[in-house]
Amino acid sequence: MTQSFHDLPREERLSIARRGTSHYSNQLALIDNADFRSPSRLAGWDIATLVAHTAYNASALVNLVDWANTGVETPMYPSPDARAEQIAYGATLIPDALRNLHDHTLVRLDVAWRDSSEQAWDNEVKTAQGRTVPMVETLWMRTREVWIHAVDLNQTATFSDIPRVVLDTLVPEIVGKWSNTGAGEGLVLVDSESGERFPVTPGAETTEVVGTKTGLARWATGRGAHGVNADAPQPPRWL
Incomplete structure (x- = not known):
């Protein structure tokens, strides 16, 4: 949890x-x-x-x-x-x-x-x-x-230094920002450790980005794809 x-x-x-x-x-x-x-x-x-x-x-x-x-x-x-x-x-x-x-x-x-x-x-x-x-x-x-x-x-x-509670808050926040601005349609971020899913557009999930919470945060903030699947696309801007 x-x-x-x-x-x-x-x-x-x-x-x-x-x-x-x-x-x-x-x-x-x-x-x-x-x-x-x-x-x-x-x-x-x-x-x-x-x-x-x-x-x-x-x-x-x-x-x-x-x-x-x-x-x-x-x-x-x-x-x-x-x-x-x-x-x-x-x-x-x-x-x-x-x-x-x-x-x-x-x-x-x-x-x-x-x-x-x-x-x-x-x-x-x-x-x-x-x-x-x-x-x-x-x-x-x-x-x-x-x-x-x-x-x-x-x-x-590195992103591994960031407290887990910060990562747990950051990832859904970024997904929510994309959803609110119409960016990243079809993307769903998947936590490889917990299985938790963070869809940008629920019900229209076409592209999975799978990784640890650290990897997902790094990728979603535009700091590189280390820690997520190799075919992950470039993330939308979030700020």
Whole structure:
């Protein structure tokens, strides 16, 4: 029986987010300054761009936490264009400045969570994709971000490092996103260990992707087909 991240006690979710942040930080520490222009595992992005993106994501989540605590509407980003411009600017910073940005933003987010009122966790905010969610959702948003991008830093992290409850939540979430956007019609993901099936379009299952939960998560997020059947197609975009 799988367990969803969202069903865990809040303190446990917060702990997984913090562990993910530490894991990501440790991977970042392995990178020499001279290698910040090297490719990350995220197609089209070098290490500097990825580090800037992940740091600014923390700042954007602080906006949502502040919104929940004050009642003053504070979007994650002013606009999609502003978000892209911010990341592009951050990618031009020297490596030491990017490391400082990382350190500063992760502390800001952790302090914002720490100082939130009990009521604020349930107050509704709006994500950059326009979803209305309780502020506690920021724990999942950051958890997903840091555990996956730790792998994208292209050092020693792998999907096998990601806690099982994160993988168990991530795979059906991605399938649900595909279903909602009309992508991946006919795909069904099959957990080779449990036999659990995750159809994108129930009743119209024509293409099976079979693998461990780790392999399915890696494939579904577009990070490679290791761990799934050799004839698995390219996955649709999910974010």
